[in-house]
Amino acid sequence: xxxxxxxxxxxxxxxxxxxxxxxxxxxxxxxxxxxxxxxxxxxxxxxxxxxxxxxxxxxxxxxxxxxxxxxxxxxxxxxxxxxxxxxxxxxxxxxxxxxxxxxxxxxxxxxxxxxxxxxxxxxxxxxxxxxxxxxxxx
Amino acid sequence: xxxxxxxxxxxxxxxxxxxxxxxxxxxxxxxxxxxxxxxxxxxxxxxxxxxxxxxxxxxxxxxxxxxxxxxxxxxxxxxxxxxxxxxxxxxxxxxxxxxxxxxxxxxx
Numbered sequence: 001x002x003x004x005x006x007x008x009x010x011x012x013x014x015x016x017x018x019x020x021x022x023x024x025x026x027x028x029x030x031x032x033x034x035x036x037x038x039x040x041x042x043x044x045x046x047x048x049x050x051x052x053x054x055x056x057x058x059x060x061x062x063x064x065x066x067x068x069x070x071x072x073x074x075x076x077x078x079x080x081x082x083x084x085x086x087x088x089x090x091x092x093x094x095x096x097x098x099x100x101x102x103x104x105x106x107x108x109x110x111x112x113x114x115x116x117x118x119x120x121x122x123x124x125x126x127x128x129x130x131x132x133x134x135x136x137x138x
Numbered sequence: 139x140x141x142x143x144x145x146x147x148x149x150x151x152x153x154x155x156x157x158x159x160x161x162x163x164x165x166x167x168x169x170x171x172x173x174x175x176x177x178x179x180x181x182x183x184x185x186x187x188x189x190x191x192x193x194x195x196x197x198x199x200x201x202x203x204x205x206x207x208x209x210x211x212x213x214x215x216x217x218x219x220x221x222x223x224x225x226x227x228x229x230x231x232x233x234x235x236x237x238x239x240x241x242x243x244x245x246x
Binding site: 039060063064077081082085086089090091092093094095096098099101102103135 | 196
């Protein structure tokens with residue numbers, strides 16, 4: 001039979017377990033970054049994002065990323081339900097490390113781009129895009 | 139879904155060794171998996187999860203795409219054309235289908 005003291009102890013245990021993932025693991029954004037860089041340091045120059053300051057329609061936000069000499073670029077929408085947007089690998093027949101596409105943004109947020117540069121180091125930058133109508137559907 | 143039809147735009151002319159701008163679009167809903175229908179049920183995800191472009195068999199770009207790419211995914215990038223040849227574009231659908239487009243490009 002459970003005494004009042006046992007119940008309290010169980011309660012404490014449960015809350016401790018429930019809190020563990022929050023403290024032990026990082027946010028989805030950190031996970032996405034780590035999956036790309038493997039936790040390496042990122043320089044803050046060398047990547048350029050061109051995106052509108054204000055996007056009226058979050059369903060289709062044009063974005064251009066350029067990173068000279070980069071072999072790979074990753075785009076992360078830090079405020080989306082899942083932060084990943086895309087990973088772009090440039091092959092031997094690539095003319096420049098540039099990609100322009102259109103993406104969905106659920107709300108106003110920072111959009112981040114990380115580039116893997118020719119020497120194997122990483123660089124990143126981010127811009128805030130204000131979204132008037134979110135693009136993740138109801 | 140209506141028939142998937144890729145569209146490609148290449149410049150009219152370029153010299154050997156030039157870097158040319160390649161623009162591609164394909165009509166696809168890019169169903170994110172986040173939306174619900176009127177009955178409140180989750181609409182399953184169905185997106186183009188990968189896009190590739192090759193020129194004469196050499197990779198130009200290989201992209202892994204997520205649901206955050208807008209419907210009718212648009213991709214613009216640059217390709218180095220060292221000689222005349224064929225561009226091959228592939229879009230990989232979550233449902234296992236691959237949509238392919240080919241464009242011949244002549245350098246001057």
